Amino acid sequence: MMPFETPPLPPPAPPRSWLRRRVLDPLLDLLKAGLSPEKLALTVGLGVAFGLVPTFGITTIVSAAVALRLRLNQAAMQLVAHLMSLFQLALLIPFLRGGAIRAGR
Structure with missing residues (x-):
């Protein structure tokens, strides 16, 4: 190698998947921002629970109120709750059919 020759560049990193870019990286960034693992687990658990409640339009209000009350990270709670809207x-x-069967219709 000559004294003024630059070393070869490393190969480019493989592209990151959608799940990693949209879900895992934001949650890891929130963890690095000072959120303890216990608080992050509580935030994710409550976000999943509120995200699955079958009442449209309430998810944002309820999760924000609970996050404020328990002093959790609101951004993480909203992210997880709204990611659950596909499952909702x-x-x-099935929830509506189960309710109709239970009601005796």
Whole structure:
């Protein structure tokens, strides 16, 4: 190698998956921002629970109120709750049918 020759560049990193970019990296960034693992677990657990409640439009209000009351990270709670909206839509019909069966219709 000559004294003025630059070393070869390393190969480019492989592209990150959608799940890693949209879900894992934001949660890891929140963890690095000073959120303890216990608080992060509570935030994710409550976000999943509130995200699956089959009442549209309430998710944001309820999760924000609980995050304020328990002093949890609101951004993480909203992220997880709104990521669950796909599951909420998928479970809407089974919940409605289960309620109709239970009511005796």
